Amino acid sequence: MFARLALFASLALLVPATASADCGSDSDCKNGRFCVGGLCRDWAGECFKDVDCDGSLICDTGRCSDGASKAKAKTGGGQAKATGFNSERGTFGEEGAAGAGYTLTREFKGTGFYMSYGFEQTSGKDEHQFDFKDLGFYIRMDRDAELKIRGQETLNRGLGGLWRIGDGVNQVQVWFDGNRLQLDINGERIGPVPVSRKPGRDVGTWAIRVNGKRARIIDLVVKPWDGSLE
Numbered sequence: 001m002f003a004r005l006a007l008f009a010s011l012a013l014l015v016p017a018t019a020s021a022d023c024g025s026d027s028d029c030k031n032g033r034f035c036v037g038g039l040c041r042d043w044a045g046e047c048f049k050d051v052d053c054d055g056s057l058i059c060d061t062g063r064c065s066d067g068a069s070k071a072k073a074k075t076g077g078g079q080a081k082a083t084g085f086n087s088e089r090g091t092f093g094e095e096g097a098a099g100a101g102y103t104l105t106r107e108f109k110g111t112g113f114y115m116s117y118g119f120e121q122t123s124g125k126d127e128h129q130f131d132f133k134d135l136g137f138y139i140r141m142d143r144d145a146e147l148k149i150r151g152q153e154t155l156n157r158g159l160g161g162l163w164r165i166g167d168g169v170n171q172v173q174v175w176f177d178g179n180r181l182q183l184d185i186n187g188e189r190i191g192p193v194p195v196s197r198k199p200g201r202d203v204g205t206w207a208i209r210v211n212g213k214r215a216r217i218i219d220l221v222v223k224p225w226d227g228s229l230e
Helices: 002-012 067-074 094-107
Strands: 034-036 039-041 058-060 063-065 113-120 127-132 137-142 146-150 154-158 169-176 180-185 188-194 207-211 216-224
Touching: 094 207, 094 216, 137 180, 146 180, 154 188, 207 216
Parallel strands: none
Antiparallel strands: 034 039, 058 063, 113 169, 113 216, 127 137, 127 207, 137 146, 146 154, 169 180, 180 188
């Protein structure tokens, strides 16, 4: 216990004292703040893990919330259900991908989104892709663990050992603010990347593809998000 407190104390010395402090990475900012454009920013409460939230708050699919709010949401709590795709029907392989895209196209409304999912890749030849046809960009995890983003700007990145092939589930989070895209892949941040050819327009069509007889997208969750990656 004392060793743990000592570790926290030593880490605290590295945290900037003001919200506008210059930073080179997220580790230079307080928990719950992120280094964006050289400045520590709140990102409207967005988070990656529970430790990114203050006090007793937990990270619930990318947003800091308290346990009571989460329980209330699960039981209805009088609040409208967020428009989007949920994990109850969000696990599928090759055959279910087109249907998932159709459902999202019909149900999701918004210019920005937060998305999280797992991907189980059993072969180096497995692939999956999210294609946003109305906005003119796509995200693809190509064969041999190469991330490809095509849109207003292009990104090719080989993930090497960061991406698991036949060794567990890969965890992916995506933030899109209507123009720029940022990913977190197995804990590593990538982006932001300007991608939309029609910034500010509703997302519109979702086209999802999975290649690989045993490959699966697991617990896909999509929610509207009005944050900014600027």
